Amino acid sequence: MAREPVRIFDTTLRDGLRNSGIVLGLAEKVRFARQLERLGVDAIEIGFGGPHEIDSMHAIAAAVGEPIVIGLSRVNRKDVDRVLRGVERARRPGVNVFQPTSEAFLAKAGTCRERALEASVRAVAHAKRHVDHVQFSAQDASRSDTGYLAELLAAVACAGATVLCITDTVSHAAPAQFGALCRELRARVATGEGVTWSVHCHNQRGLAVANCLAAVEQGIGQVECTVSGVGEGAGNTPLEGVLEALRDREPAQARISLGRLAETGELLRAISRQEIR
Numbered sequence: 138m139a140r141e142p143v144r145i146f147d148t149t150l151r152d153g154l155r156n157s158g159i160v161l162g163l164a165e166k167v168r169f170a171r172q173l174e175r176l177g178v179d180a181i182e183i184g185f186g187g188p189h190e191i192d193s194m195h196a197i198a199a200a201v202g203e204p205i206v207i208g209l210s211r212v213n214r215k216d217v218d219r220v221l222r223g224v225e226r227a228r229r230p231g232v233n234v235f236q237p238t239s240e241a242f243l244a245k246a247g248t249c250r251e252r253a254l255e256a257s258v259r260a261v262a263h264a265k266r267h268v269d270h271v272q273f274s275a276q277d278a279s280r281s282d283t284g285y286l287a288e289l290l291a292a293v294a295c296a297g298a299t300v301l302c303i304t305d306t307v308s309h310a311a312p313a314q315f316g317a318l319c320r321e322l323r324a325r326v327a328t329g330e331g332v333t334w335s336v337h338c339h340n341q342r343g344l345a346v347a348n349c350l351a352a353v354e355q356g357i358g359q360v361e362c363t364v365s366g367v368g369e370g371a372g373n374t375p376l377e378g379v380l381e382a383l384r385d386r387e388p389a390q391a392r393i394s395l396g397r398l399a400e401t402g403e404l405l406r407a408i409s410r411q412e413i414r
């Protein structure tokens with residue numbers, strides 16, 4: 138059976154801008170989103186619906202045609218509604234609902250496993266009433282209890298999530314361990330047809346691309362990344378590195394225009410108000 142091409146989810150305009158020192162104005166964000174579409178990415182995450190973002194989210198959503206346009210949301214209903222408004226002008230809108238799942242992050246968020254599971258299911262079900270494409274991301278998944286993760290991911294899939302994302306938020310994972318986590322979760326969580334698994338890694342230890350490759354080898358179908366790996370600290374998984382690592386899996390790159398890769402990085406450098414490392 139032919140393998141599906143790995144989907145590329147670009148979060149330069151959301152996670153890439155967060156605490157990275159890079160500032161883009163509205164016109165620059167729209168220009169960059171259009172370039173991502175020309176490049177051929179499958180999904181573009183554009184913001185979290187904050188008050189200073191809503192105008193740019195509307196403008197980007199209206200400017201993009203083919204890629205799924207995604208807003209990031211916490212699990213509370215008010216946030217989901219705000220993000221839904223942010224992406225409402227997109228031809229293919231989507232919501233990415235995230236919930237911390239490790240003990241450390243649950244405690245920091247003042248919640249517990251049971252309440253987090255209930256809130257996640259409610260948020261996914263609510264988003265699903267408005268858009269088809271609903272992703273759920275388990276934040277700090279690589280430091281979370283695997284049994285709890287499996288239970289939570291099964292519950293949100295049942296509530297309508299179409300993408301399940303395993304994250305390495307604090308750059309805790311190493312490739313063998315991360316690949317094993319992906320394998321175990323895929324084995325334990327029964328998902329229906331049409332559910333895609335995704336990974337979102339950070340690069341503090343320089344392992345983001347290696348972790349993503351280990352995940353893809355376990356059948357993960359989507360990788361989240363940023364152009365030039367921009368992001369907080371050492372940044373996110375660099376798009377360029379992912380494409381290089383997946384080069385031998387032919388269909389993975391079929392939709393990405395490699396000729397446009399360098400010009401995409403150059404455009405980001407040109408429109409950023411701060412030098413990119």
Ligand SMILES: [Mn+2]
Pocket residue numbers: 152306337339
């Ligand atoms: Mn992140």
